[in-house]
Amino acid sequence: MLSKRNADAGLGVLLKAVIAVTAVFLLLPVMMTVIMSFDSRDYLGQFPPPSLSIKWYTKFVQNGYLWSGLHTSLLLATAATAVATTIGALAALAISRMSAQWRDPITTAFLSPLVLPGVIIGFALLVAFSAVNVLPTFLKMLAGHLIITIPFTIRMTLIGLTGISATLREAALSLGAHERQAFFTITLPLAKNSIAAGAIFAFAFSMDDLTISLFLSDFNTYPLPVALVGLMRSNFDLTLAAAAVFLMGLTVVILIVLDRLFGLERVIGHGIYRA
Structure with a gap:
């Protein structure tokens, strides 16, 4: 008995x-990036920096190239999230009401972009849009981002719809409600947390995408990840660290706002409604 307790x-x-060890492994690069973004040296030197300064943040604020990329990223992520959430929620609703014979293959087809490398998707879209060059660059990138964000909105919404008892909708219909009323009064309120979770994933992946945007962007319209890669190749300095810390701060602000509006634990942790 004693040896068993010792083993436990x-x-x-x-x-x-x-x-x-896992926490240190995940947080150490972030902490080092934050500290190095305040490095007062004019070059990338050894860690830790001998003195601190905010000059790299000043350069980041004054860098029009990066701010243009940030502006494009925010517009692109917002548009992709809105469209992907709408399409994903409606597609998930239709899939949830299909028979088991069709539900699994159609779900697999919608989720298939998740297993494809972004390089393949980006190159395929580049070839397709080059053959029919009628869309502006922003819409090309939006189409690419929808391919990688819609699967997340469908998957998260399906999780929420799966937990909603079919008897609730049937009870509403039996009491005289039509399909539209049952959807807006029963289904949508119970699935809203899962839909919100899908929107969060869609926004995050759109903001973070590099591979697809790298194929579809141009010198006038480009997201922030592409701008950071271009700056890293042409002039590698700690402005990149300041930009990374800014993005981390923006992510924290978004999470705080979501927590105040929806309750982050309810949005991400309890997406399934259990009747």
């Missing part, structure tokens, strides 16, 4: 050590 205690200590 040893496993507990090992688990805590693994968690601590």
Whole structure:
């Protein structure tokens, strides 16, 4: 009995050590980036920096190339999130009401872009749009971002719809409500957290996408990740670190706003409604 308790205690200590090492592994690069963004040196030197300064943030604010990319990224992510959430929610609703014979293959078809490398999607879209060059660059990138964001909105919405008992909708219909009323009064309120979670994933992946945008952008219309790569190739300095910290801060602000509006735990952690 004593040896079993010792073994359990040893496993507990090992688990805590693994968690601590994992946390350090994930957070250390972020902490180093934040500290190096305040480096006062004019070059990328050894860590830690000898003194601190905000000059790299000043250069980031004054860099029109990066701000133009940020503006495009925000517009692109907002548009992709709105369209992908609408399409994904409607597609998930239709899939959830299909028979099992059709539900699985159609769901697999919609989620298939998740297993394709972004390079393949980007190159395929580049070839397709080159053959029919009628769309502006922004709409080309929007089409590419929809391909990678719609699967997330469909998947998250399906999770929420799966947990909604069909008897609730049937009860509403039996009491005289038509399909539209049942959807807006029963289905949509119960699935809203899952839809919101899909929108969060869509926005995050659109803001972070590089591979598809790299194929579809041009010198006038480009998102921030493409701008950062271009700056890294032409003039590698710690303005990149300042831009990265700015993006991290923007992400934290968005999460705080979502937590105040929806409750982040309810949006991400409890997307399934259990009747």
